[in-house]
Amino acid sequence: MSKVYVIKIGGNVIDNPVATQKFLSDFASIKESKILVHGGGKIATQVAEKLGVTTQMIDGRRITDEPMLDVVTMVYGGLVNKKVVAQLQALKCNAIGLMGADAGVILAKKRPVGVIDYGFAGDIEQVNATQLLAFINQDLTPIVAPLTVDAQGQILNTNADTMASAIATALAKAGAEVNLVYCFEKKGVLLNPEDNDSVIADINKEKYAQLKADGIVSKGMIPKLDNAFAALNEGVKEVHIIHADNVHAQSGTKLTL
Amino acid sequence: MSKVYVIKIGGNVIDNPVATQKFLSDFASIKESKILVHGGGKIATQVAEKLGVTTQMIDGRRITDEPMLDVVTMVYGGLVNKKVVAQLQALKCNAIGLMGADAGVILAKKRPVGVIDYGFAGDIEQVNATQLLAFINQDLTPIVAPLTVDAQGQILNTNADTMASAIATALAKAGAEVNLVYCFEKKGVLLNPEDNDSVIADINKEKYAQLKADGIVSKGMIPKLDNAFAALNEGVKEVHIIHADNVHAQSGTKLTL
Numbered sequence: 001m002s003k004v005y006v007i008k009i010g011g012n013v014i015d016n017p018v019a020t021q022k023f024l025s026d027f028a029s030i031k032e033s034k035i036l037v038h039g040g041g042k043i044a045t046q047v048a049e050k051l052g053v054t055t056q057m058i059d060g061r062r063i064t065d066e067p068m069l070d071v072v073t074m075v076y077g078g079l080v081n082k083k084v085v086a087q088l089q090a091l092k093c094n095a096i097g098l099m100g101a102d103a104g105v106i107l108a109k110k111r112p113v114g115v116i117d118y119g120f121a122g123d124i125e126q127v128n129a130t131q132l133l134a135f136i137n138q139d140l141t142p143i144v145a146p147l148t149v150d151a152q153g154q155i156l157n158t159n160a161d162t163m164a165s166a167i168a169t170a171l172a173k174a175g176a177e178v179n180l181v182y183c184f185e186k187k188g189v190l191l192n193p194e195d196n197d198s199v200i201a202d203i204n205k206e207k208y209a210q211l212k213a214d215g216i217v218s219k220g221m222i223p224k225l226d227n228a229f230a231a232l233n234e235g236v237k238e239v240h241i242i243h244a245d246n247v248h249a250q251s252g253t254k255l256t257l
Numbered sequence: 258m259s260k261v262y263v264i265k266i267g268g269n270v271i272d273n274p275v276a277t278q279k280f281l282s283d284f285a286s287i288k289e290s291k292i293l294v295h296g297g298g299k300i301a302t303q304v305a306e307k308l309g310v311t312t313q314m315i316d317g318r319r320i321t322d323e324p325m326l327d328v329v330t331m332v333y334g335g336l337v338n339k340k341v342v343a344q345l346q347a348l349k350c351n352a353i354g355l356m357g358a359d360a361g362v363i364l365a366k367k368r369p370v371g372v373i374d375y376g377f378a379g380d381i382e383q384v385n386a387t388q389l390l391a392f393i394n395q396d397l398t399p400i401v402a403p404l405t406v407d408a409q410g411q412i413l414n415t416n417a418d419t420m421a422s423a424i425a426t427a428l429a430k431a432g433a434e435v436n437l438v439y440c441f442e443k444k445g446v447l448l449n450p451e452d453n454d455s456v457i458a459d460i461n462k463e464k465y466a467q468l469k470a471d472g473i474v475s476k477g478m479i480p481k482l483d484n485a486f487a488a489l490n491e492g493v494k495e496v497h498i499i500h501a502d503n504v505h506a507q508s509g510t511k512l513t514l
Contacts, residue, residue, distance in 0.1 A: 047331070051307050070336060074304070077354075078335020079327060082404065082412060086358040090410025096360040097334075101343040103353040103397055134395070140360055147339065153347030155339060 004033045004136065004176045008164035010184040011039030013244040014080055023183065024084065026247040028091035033136045035171075036095075037144045037164040040080040044072050047079075060220050064119040064157040072157050076145040085143050096140045100148030101155070103131050106163070108148035108156050122148040122156025124163065127170035165227035165236075172235035180236050182224060183244040188252030189225070191216060204256045205229060228255050261290045261393065261433045265421035267441040268296030270501040271337055280440065281341065283504040285348035290393045292428075293352075294401045294421040297337035301329050304336075317477050321376040321414040329414050333402040342400050353397045357405030358412070360388050363420070365405035365413050379405040379413025381420065384427035422484035422493075429492035437493050439481060440501040445509030446482070448473060461513045462486060485512050 007027065013019050027036060041062065045055045048071045056063040064072065081097040088095035100106030100122070108122030135142050144167065146160035161182065168180040188199035189211075203211065208225060211217040217225060228239040232255060242252030264284065270276045284293060298319065302312045305328045313320040321329065338354040345352035357363030357379070365379030392399050401424065403417035418439065425437040445456035446468075460468065465482060468474040474482060485496040489512060499509030 047308075050309070051304075073339050074331035074335040076335070077339040078331040078333070082330050082334040082356055082358065085356075086406045086410040086412050088410075089358045089361055089406060090408065094361055095358070097354075097356075097358075099339055099342075099354075101339065101346045101352070101354075104346055104351060138391070149343045149346060151347065153343045153345075155343050 002033060002177070003179065004035065004171055005030060005179050005181060006035050006037065006164055006168040006171065007181045007183060007247065008037045008160055009039065009244060010160070010182075011041035011043065012185045013183065014038055014040055014084075015042040019185075019244060020084075021087065023244045023247065024087050025091060028088055028093035030247065035132065035136070035142045035144060035167060036084070037146065037160050037167065038076075038080055038084060039146060039160040040072075040076045043080060044075040047071055047075050058116055060223075061118065061121070061159065062157060063117070064121050066120070069120040069155060069157060073147060073155055076147050081143060081145040088141065088143065094140050095143045096135060097143045097145065099145040099155075100158070101153075104128055105131050105142075105144075106148045106158075106166070107151065108158060109150055110154065110156055120154070120156050122150065122158040124148060124158065124166045127166050129170040129174035132167065132171065133174060133176065159223070161224050161227050165231045168231045168236045169234040172231075172237070178236045180228065180231050180239045181247070181250065182228065182239070182241045183247060184241070185244065187243045187246075188241050189217065189221060193218060200253050202254050202256065225255070229257070232257050259290060259434070260436065261292065261428055262287060262436050262438060263292045263294065263421055263425040263428065264438045264440060264504065265294045265417055266296065266501060267417070267439075268298035268300065269442045270440065271295055271297055271341075272299040276442075276501060277341075278344065280501045280504065281344050282348060283502075285345055285350035287504065292389065292393070292399045292401060292424060293341070294403065294417050294424065295333075295337060295341060296403060296417040297329075297333045300337060301332040304328055304332050315373055317480075318375060318378070318416065319414060320374070321378050323377070326377045326412060326414060330404060330412055333404050338400060338402040345398065345400065351397050352400050353392060354400045354402065356402040356412075357415070358410075361385055362388050362399075362401075363405045363415075363423070364408065365415060366407055367411065367413055377411070377413050379407065379415040381405060381415065381423045384423050386427040386431035389424065389428065390431060390433065416480070418481050418484050422488045425488045425493045426491040429488075429494070435493045437485065437488050437496045438504070438507065439485065439496070439498045440504060441498070442501065444500045444503075445498050446474065446478060450475060457510050459511050459513065482512070486514070489514050
């Protein structure tokens with residue numbers, strides 16, 4: 001089976017039209033099969049504010065009550081997803097926008113209420129790799145919004161990093177050679193968060209444990225890296241964490257087991 | 258080639274959750290291949306109002322300036338489309354949400370500025386019937402939002418009635434036996450707009466000309482009927498205008514050449 005890139009682009013890049021255009025142009029020029037998972041949190045927060053919907057975050061995760069669910073459905077599924085698809089089509093990339101419900105690609109379950117009630121947050125139960133690979137084999141490029149659905153048709157807000165990792169894992173299990181790439185506004189995992197050039201080139205499991213113990217890897221980065229190592233554990237071939245400007249060079253942080 | 262239903266559901270139905278659920282349940286149970294085109298104007302107007310974006314309509318058509326384009330992209334492409342897809346998936350209908358840019362299904366051109374400047378309004382140039390039929394042949398049910406894209410990746414607001422007619426025509430030209438159905442909140446074309454039971458069962462071209470001349474067919478209905486007759490002229494087999502509750506019975510107005 002051929003190579004598939006699963007690329008995640010963060011909300012801080014998507015919020016910037018110039019950075020987005022540069023990224024999408026690079027993305028479109030990737031010759032191999034590819035899937036894009038996008039965020040959009042920053043735009044969701046802006047639209048929520050204009051609508052008078054309060055944004056509540058706990059440890060970097062959004063609390064999704066009913067009004068916020070409508071906001072993220074509009075922003076992730078509509079505004080961001082459709083603009084990205086439209087831009088990619090103009091770049092001759094045959095993009096198709098999807099959220100979990102579309103063609104039944106991702107089924108989730110509402111997160112049980114624990115110490116924190118995340119509201120309409122979805123934990124992924126199943127990725128339909130067969131359907132995603134069918135799209136890819138038709139030369140379509142799936143552009144996935146971070147929204148899922150449960151079996152009763154309830155839309156759920158889902159973390160885009162987790163979504164990218166789950167998609168990558170499912171494709172790997174289906175036999176694809178998968179390269180998972182997290183693109184964001186920094187050059188990689190940084191030794192010193194204040195110094196954008198202090199990129200750690202390679203991190204394996206032991207080094208990751210050490211970096212966490214030393215407090216070098218910070219709050220926001222931990223779920224991203226946990227997702228990345230989970231994907232490697234389950235058969236994803238390579239994981240890179242890079243600046244959105246560097247899709248081709250992939251010069252950021254490379255993760256290995 | 259097998260039968261394909263192209264069904265359009267209006268914004269006044271989509272705005273009502275109970276009516277929508279009933280309609281989608283009936284839609285999901287249609288055994289033949291089908292495509293749904295939806296509106297969402299009423300919800301767009303509500304969201305626009307909350308965002309402080311002014312809605313401007315001329316002869317029932319929305320003027321789409323830049324802020325309004327974001328609103329309709331969010332509402333049609335996100336909120337409405339994704340909720341419909343999610344509900345249909347729960348009803349075991351393998352729905353896939355699309356706007357014109359997705360998989361390049363519909364290409365449009367920004368409407369030239371004439372007496373009226375409609376802003377980012379799209380006139381359909383090309384429907385990719387091959388791609389739509391490919392989805393149908395994979396047992397996917399396209400759910401189409403009334404948004405298109407031009408060759409430069411500019412998203413454009415497009416009338417849902419026109420979209421349904423253009424899709425039906427393109428599928429007919431590709432050899433499918435197409436049944437175009439306009440579902441809305443009335444029982445059909447009415448002889449007396451005040452009397453919901455005064456449905457005109459059959460209208461052919463001559464009768465249509467007479468109804469227009471007599472002023473019985475009113476403003477909002479004229480573009481719908483013009484679209485319908487255009488579709489029949491170009492090979493669509495049947496056109497029905499019915500109440501959204503009546504998808505199975507199709508007991509409203511039947512149009513013939």
